[in-house]
Amino acid sequence: MRLLVLFLLLFSSFAFAQCPPAGQDHFLSSQEKIDAFVDQYSGCERIEGNVDIVAGLVGFADVGENPTPINDITGLYFLKVINGDFTISLDITELDGFNNLTDVNGHFEITSSNTLTKISGFNNLVNAKSVTIALNPILTDVGGFRKLKRVFESLEIGNSPGIQTITGFENLQIIGDELNISKNPVLTSMPSFNQVESIGDDLNITLNPILEEAIGFEKLETIGNDLNIENVKIIRGFNKLRTIERFFDIRGEGVEEVPSFPLLETVGAAFRIENTSVRSMQGYNSLKRVGEKYFLEDWFIVSNNKLLSSVVGFGQLEKVEGNVEVQKNPLLSDCSWLCNIINNGEITGSLIIQENIGDCISAIAVILICDDDFDDDTIANVVDLDDDNDGILDTLEGNATRDTDKDGYPDSMDLDSDNDGCFDVLESGFEDPNNDGVLGDLPDDVDFNGLIINETTGYTDPADRNNNRLYDFQELNIPNPGKNNIIQLCKNSNDIDLFDVLLGSPDRGGTWSPALKSGTGVFNVLEDKEGIYTYTHSDPICGDLSAEVKVEFSSELSPGINTEVVICDDLVEIDLFRAIEGDPSPNGFWSPELASGTNIYNKNLDVESSYNYVIVDRECGTLQATVSLVKSEEPNTGSNGELQICEFADSVNLFDYLNGEPDEDGFWSPALPNGVFNPSQNPSGIYSYTIDNGVCGRATSTVNVEVVRNSQLNNVRIEVNDFSSTNNSIEVFVFSKRAYEYSLDGLNYQLDPFFNNVDGGLQTVYVRGIDGCEFYSEEVFVKTYPPFFTPNNDGQNDFWRLKDFPDIGYTIYIYSRFGRLIKSVSSTTGFWDGKENGKEIQSSDYWFKVVTETGEVLHGNFSLLRK
Helix, strand or coil: CHHHHHHHHHHHHHHHCCCCCCCCCEEECCHHHHHHHHHHHCCCCEECCCEEEECCCCCHHHCCCCCCCCCCCHHHHHCCEECCCEEEECCCCEECCCCCCCEEEEEEEEECCCCCCEECCCCCCCEEEEEEEECCCCCCEECCCCCCCEECCCEEEECCCCCCEECCCCCCCEECCCEEEECCCCCCECCCCCCCCEECCCEEEECCCCCCEEEECCCCCEECCCEEEECCCEEEECCCCCEECCCEEEECCCCCECCCCCCCCEECCCEEEECCCCCEEEECCCCCEECCCCCCCCEEEEECCCCCCEEEECCCCCEECCEEEEECCCCCCCCHHHHHHHHHCEECCCEEEECCCHHHCCHHHHHHHHCCCCCCCCCCCCCCCCCCCCCCCHHHHCCCCCCCCCCCCCHHHCCCCCCCCCCHHHHCCCCCCCCCCCCCCCCCCECCCCCECCCCCCCCCCCCCCCCCCCHHHCCCCCCCCECEEEEECCCCCCEEHHHCCECCCCCCCEEECCCCCCCCEECCCCCCCEEEEEEEEECCCEEEEEEEEEEECCCCCCCECEEEEEECCCCEEEHHHHCECCCCCCCEEECCCCCCCCEEECCCCCCCEEEEEEEECCCEEEEEEEEEEEECCCCCCECEEEEEECCCCCEEHHHHCECCCCCCCEEECCCHHHEECCCCCCCEEEEEEEECHHHCEEEEEEEEEEECCCECCCEEEEEECCCCCCCEEEEEECCCCCEEEECCCCCCECCCEECCCCCEEEEEEEEECCCCCEEEEEEEECCCCCEECCCCCCCCCCECCCCCCCCCEEEEEECCCCCEEEEECCCCCCECCEECCEECCCEEEEEEEEECCCCEEEEEEEECCC
């Protein structure tokens, strides 16, 4: 019996301490669900998942239920650590439990609780990823959180029309992101936050119209982004604050007192105290630099403060990137607090002082008060004839009454009166070797009138190169590069001409540095990098004048660059993600989807010719790059060929002289435009035709080209087939692959090298190339004899003798058809009269033999005809 009781106790203890599986979310949307959660897990101190206590929230298992409204959450107070989000949205009056809870490692939200009026629990909570108390319409008091030390992201209390007081948070040390107390229309008091040492992003106390005080922040040293305080009557504290990374912004007519910020050294972007009811300001004596960290978000403004009559401080302010504006403070008569930056510091923009009173009425008035010797040459401005030592007399610069560029500095105290980026001394044609805007080189020695001495230029009429009676230094007459600007782009943005982004009125014709891939000013988001691009005009007098465009990408995600991929015959699979150029971001998807369901393309399974790699970007929408697939075979350049071509011939395409069936779109070496060979310009030689299919191989064939010059042939042989009574012929042999034409009169040519029925006697054979190159001529003798004779004394053919025969000695032997010798003629002038021994012989056919003195023997036959 005792063993059974012990077993039951152990089993009960094990079941009671059971915890839910890691990663499981818990939607407690009814009293039944809360009770079941408590029954099952009340012995568990750590929940590994999200916990949502939300009235009316329906989960997947709630279909068909009629839940009971939540009216008791006390059973949940056992919770100690929640390793997920913790959301409370309930219709209860007071939230005063959860004092065991020490850590919420996700987002902690108390929101949309329609009947909640007071929060007083959570007094042991130490760490939370973020805390949000918002959209609780009748909530009046927020308290507790006495041990909360670290909020790793934001602490936000706002958007609640009923909150009147916020207490607690006295041990909070770190806020990793924003501290935001805003949009609480009846809030009258808030905590001091005196233990907070750093705020990672904004400190916003705004849109709390009747908040009386924001006092504290005594250990706060850094604000990672903006300080925004609006319409809080009394603002005190911030005695250790050193850095505000971006904006310092205090504004609103409800503000009557502001701190002195004694240790504040840097404001990364803009400083503004505007539209307040502050009567006096003092302090800020550690503040040195404003606006250096943010491009085009830089200014220093003290304006529209209707009761402000005294400003004391800013004794170390030395640089403002941008404008300094002190205006519309109708009771402010002393701006001597600006003297340190005017005399010893730098203002990169304009000094705008106006609509104040007294010595603070204009920039010129303040400049004169701040420095009685503007150029520090020991000669007071009242007697100095050149207040800025630029070599131009004050009388020509307007004697402090003219301000050409309206920047608050009169021309007589402005080294760049027209604000074109070029010093007046240079535009006037004077010398300034060290390019400091002051006439000549250091040291600057002056006479008793304040004029620089021992210089060969200066104090003559300044240049007026266009003769328009306006000095060049007081008009914009050099190329204008415009003004700096910033642009944010997405990786799916269209190409943009950075020239169109420049502010001001830039002139075209400048150069961009670093160079863009386009070779112009057009920025391509997939090919060009974010950064600062400088637009520069070079002037022979003033040198380089520049403006900058800062290009930022709204997101780091990139789909890469459109890419063409060659698929060879022997390649089956390829990783398309690795093939994309331009460093694509992972975790995108393919459209259309690949058969593998991954990045692997399979030639046998995937049929499309292009695939889009798609990334969905929260900032920029859908980004995509296209991979185009080009299927390629092994290259075919045919086989080697030959070409003989006349120097006078028309151009030919060598591609036509390759043997086989070569592929097109190769290239020739030596280079030939479109493969065209011009024999009058291109030399003989071997020309290579190459096709390079990259990964799919490379092939080359050649054409051996011989350019034939116009010259006499030396490879001709002529055969004469003669000594025929009926058909003598000449045949010409030219030992060449070129084409020729032939003639016997030098006028009429034929392509056939064979001539039939050639007349006897001396003939001239002519040969020439049909393309106009190469020639040849040779005389040949065609031997012949008469085929008959008629010895009837009629004066025609009465004798038989050789006619067309060379002039050499020979003997003719005439025979009967039976071989009997009838007559021999041994003279070149001899003949036969048809008689034998003085008697006429009968008509018949006779044969003859000719034996020449060279030993040549010729035979033939003829007829004797008697009529």
